[in-house]
Amino acid sequence: MNITVVGGGFGGVKSALELAENEHNQITLITDKPDFQYYPALFSTATGYRHLQSWVPLGLIFAGKPNIRVVLDSVTKIDPETKTLTGASGEKYEYKKCIMALGMVTTFFGIKGLDTYAYGIKSAEEITRLKHQIYKDVAEEGKLDKHYVVIGAGPTGVELSAALGVYIRALCKKFKVKDHSLCIDLIEAAPRVLPRMSEKASQKVEKRLKKLGVKVQTGKMVEAATADDLVVSGKHISSHTVIWTSGVANNPFFTDNKQHFNLAKSNKVEVDEYMKAGKDLYVIGDNANTPFSGLAQTALHDALFVTDNLKRQHKGQQPKQYKAVKPPVVVPVGEGWAVFEWHGIVLAGRAASMMRRVADFIGYSDLLPLGHALGVWRASYELEDDYFVSTPAAAARYNK
Numbered sequence: 349m350n351i352t353v354v355g356g357g358f359g360g361v362k363s364a365l366e367l368a369e370n371e372h373n374q375i376t377l378i379t380d381k382p383d384f385q386y387y388p389a390l391f392s393t394a395t396g397y398r399h400l401q402s403w404v405p406l407g408l409i410f411a412g413k414p415n416i417r418v419v420l421d422s423v424t425k426i427d428p429e430t431k432t433l434t435g436a437s438g439e440k441y442e443y444k445k446c447i448m449a450l451g452m453v454t455t456f457f458g459i460k461g462l463d464t465y466a467y468g469i470k471s472a473e474e475i476t477r478l479k480h481q482i483y484k485d486v487a488e489e490g491k492l493d494k495h496y497v498v499i500g501a502g503p504t505g506v507e508l509s510a511a512l513g514v515y516i517r518a519l520c521k522k523f524k525v526k527d528h529s530l531c532i533d534l535i536e537a538a539p540r541v542l543p544r545m546s547e548k549a550s551q552k553v554e555k556r557l558k559k560l561g562v563k564v565q566t567g568k569m570v571e572a573a574t575a576d577d578l579v580v581s582g583k584h585i586s587s588h589t590v591i592w593t594s595g596v597a598n599n600p601f602f603t604d605n606k607q608h609f610n611l612a613k614s615n616k617v618e619v620d621e622y623m624k625a626g627k628d629l630y631v632i633g634d635n636a637n638t639p640f641s642g643l644a645q646t647a648l649h650d651a652l653f654v655t656d657n658l659k660r661q662h663k664g665q666q667p668k669q670y671k672a673v674k675p676p677v678v679v680p681v682g683e684g685w686a687v688f689e690w691h692g693i694v695l696a697g698r699a700a701s702m703m704r705r706v707a708d709f710i711g712y713s714d715l716l717p718l719g720h721a722l723g724v725w726r727a728s729y730e731l732e733d734d735y736f737v738s739t740p741a742a743a744a745r746y747n748k
């Protein structure tokens with residue numbers, strides 16, 4: 349079989365790996381980045397831990413898989429009639445069968461100033477920009493009296509706000525900054541943190557966040573941002589570091605090519621019971637309008653489902669119908685503490701934190717050979733000093 353996979357994330361990489369098990373299959377994976385992004389670890393990389401846990405080169409994942417060819421390009425158009433994709437490079441790619449998993453993009457919901465002034469943590473560039481601002485605050489100014497605001501109390505906002513204080517206090521220690529006063533706000537429009545989890549889980553997490561010194565403000569709408577001010581439900585908060593973890597929207601590829609897709613209200617793609625969106629065209633993961641879309645485990649589940657059906661089809665067997673599976677959710681909230689939820693069971697504390705460590709290891713080993721998976725997983729325990737001290741004053745403090 350010749351199969352084209354678009355997107356080098358959870359769904360795309362898993363699909364390519366599954367199909368590559370048959371050496372007669374030829375897989376072309378078109379993606380716009382040379383690395384696989386392990387999003388669940390981004391908050392950890394943004395707060396001082398090694399970036400290997402968050403960006404794994406595709407070359408490492410596909411080493412020893414000669415039947416996977418990676419093409420670096422951003423796909424902009426599709427013509428399902430002629431089964432042709434067009435890349436931003438102008439190159440055209442004909443496909444026999446195609447699996448698309450392009451993931452989501454950040455949206456600021458049109459809130460004035462956020463696109464210019466807010467920090468994000470969804471890419472290497474955004475994380476580097478945020479970390480350098482924090483280093484500047486601590487190392488170069490030599491005193492810290494700052495207000496950090498995290499917007500969005502979904503899993504990423506909760507994970508980040510809980511880890512931020514520990515990280516900044518560790519930096520203050522490293523640069524011998526004794527004079528510090530730190531305020532971390534977590535702002536959420538919904539009436540509670542982790543609104544997609546149960547109330548019980550929300551309450552436990554809110555209590556834990558308060559214990560960690562995070563000021564939780566729920567039911568509050570962010571209205572505008574400037575370089576040092578944020579308007580929240582009509583009130584001004586003075587802050588020069590606002591971190592946006594809130595909005596995601598479906599990849600614009602699908603609205604740009606909407607004449608070829610049936611889009612739901614959310615702009616996600618409606619797929620049939622085999623995850624098809626057209627002839628020999630499959631849409632999976634975050635892009636597909638399925639009940640648990642938006643989670644890494646769903647993207648992996650979808651990849652397994654579609655590739656299994658392709659294998660069955662190849663053998664002349666009947667394809668199976670899609671069954672959505674609710675994955676367990678584990679959200680870490682500071683060192684050694686997490687909340688776990690699955691089918692009404694809520695667990696909070698150290699045991700849940702260990703479950704998250706195990707889940708991350710399983711996540712990596714799903715995509716990498718065991719030795720590499722172990723190395724990448726261990727990277728999440730190791731701190732990374734990636735800042736080049738840029739002023740004599742900061743260097744003096746560091747070397748003191």
Ligand SMILES: Cc1cc2nc3c(=O)[nH]c(=O)nc-3n(C[C@H](O)[C@H](O)[C@H](O)COP(=O)(O)OP(=O)(O)OC[C@H]3O[C@@H](n4cnc5c(N)ncnc54)[C@H](O)[C@@H]3O)c2cc1C
Nearest residue numbers: 355356357358359380388423450451633634642643644647
């Ligand atoms: C910060 C953050 C934290 C998260 N934490 C968790 C968590 O703890 N647990 C959990 O289950 N889920 C988590 N998620 C959600 C999870 O990461 C996604 O559900 C998952 O990545 C979806 O997989 P996917 O293959 O659909 O898309 P992705 O993994 O996003 O992959 C999309 C790929 O397509 C590429 N691409 C995009 N556009 C194009 C184009 N036009 N042409 C070519 N290539 C393109 C991208 O570069 C990327 O490689 C998190 C998400 C974020 C943003």
